[in-house]
């Protein structure tokens with residue numbers, strides 16, 4: 216079975232095997248909390264057995280719904296923010312042609328666009344303008360059903376779809392994914408009679424990519440969600456014991472040893488532009504899970520070799536408080552060789568006949584050596600290829616490691632109390648009903 220691999224040898228000049236091994240006791244307790252629900256936030260462990268417990272019936276239902284949207288729409292807008300957006304975006308980007316957005320739409324292969332992940336007036340204006348002559352559908356995703364950004368986008372696009380198609384037809388092209396009972400989106404979906412999928416209470420947004428939240432948009436583009444779940448199920452099985460053969464356990468113990476050694480920022484590094492959004496998904500997963508009680512590794516991400524020409528200087532030579540986790544993709548989908556040129560005016564003939572990826576891999580290896588020599592420890596994660604199964608493995612690997620790592624750190628990895636503060640201020644500033652006292656207080660501060 217081909218699988219992802221974690222290699223920690225390039226951290227050992229910063230932390231020793233003993234430093235890592237010393238965390239294995241805490242790591243074993245942390246894994247036990249994740250597996251047996253004995254730690255803080257244990258109401259949110261529904262993701263742990265999700266891959267092996269996902270039913271064929273649910274996958275059939277998601278695929279049937281996706282097929283329905285594929286048959287009736289040339290564009291599907293997935294509305295959501297944070298965990299209700301980033302997982303689907305990450306997987307779709309990883310699997311898609313880099314220029315898919317610029318290719319003409321093909322019947323039965325709708326383009327999936329995203330909205331509700333920002334409050335950009337121009338973004339929404341331009342999206343609506345683009346959709347004017349499109350046969351579009353909507354997947355609206357919000358676990359709480361009350362998040363402002365997706366609610367605004369949905370209000371606009373629902374109105375547009377209804378005016379383009381009529382209310383009855385529009386209802387057939389809207390799918391809502393939300394809580395089983397609670398929230399404004401659940402009430403609205405019931406009232407309008409939309410097709411719905413449920414986000415289980417015990418699965419937090421940032422752990423929800425392997426639920427309909429991620430699976431439906433991914434299936435709409437035509438990717439194999441069964442293979443994604445199969446890969447995750449393989450990793451679920453491979454991460455159940457507290458030893459170094461468990462890649463999540465190894466990664467969680469290693470990154471905590473590095474944190475204890477003063478490495479406060481982790482940079483997720485890719486050498487494949489298709490993994491940009493995987494970095495964004497990972498940042499939410501680790502940032503919301505670990506950044507609390509004034510602790511936690513700061514999760515950052517770079518896309519190399521692009522960012523070697525911008526952030527590379529800082530990483531090589533700046534403050535030595537960082538480490539890197541490199542996600543390296545072994546096999547590429549296509550072959551492309553560097554041509555020979557008789558005049559050789561650009562001096563590139565020394566690499567003529569080589570695969571582009573061979574050059575990329577040397578950039579990767581050269582950078583890893585330089586960064587390790589420069590005092591930046593590296594964890595190396597190898598992914599056999601950008602395919603559904605391996606992405607499923609990678610997703611689950613990071614989720615399991617995140618639960619273990621958060622418990623080793625000593626925080627509740629499954630809440631996010633800090634994100635409420637900006638919302639309270641925003642609601643106060645917008646004079647939302649129910650926030651009268653906060654409105655008064657914040658206005659007084661601004662005088």
Ligand SMILES: O=P(O)(O)OC[C@H]1O[C@](O)(CO)[C@@H](O)[C@@H]1O
Pocket residue numbers: 296297298299356357358359360361362365420421503631634
């Ligand atoms: O799915 P919802 O409830 O709209 O939440 C979206 C995102 O907002 C947050 O709750 C933060 O505000 C994230 O944890 C979550 O992924």
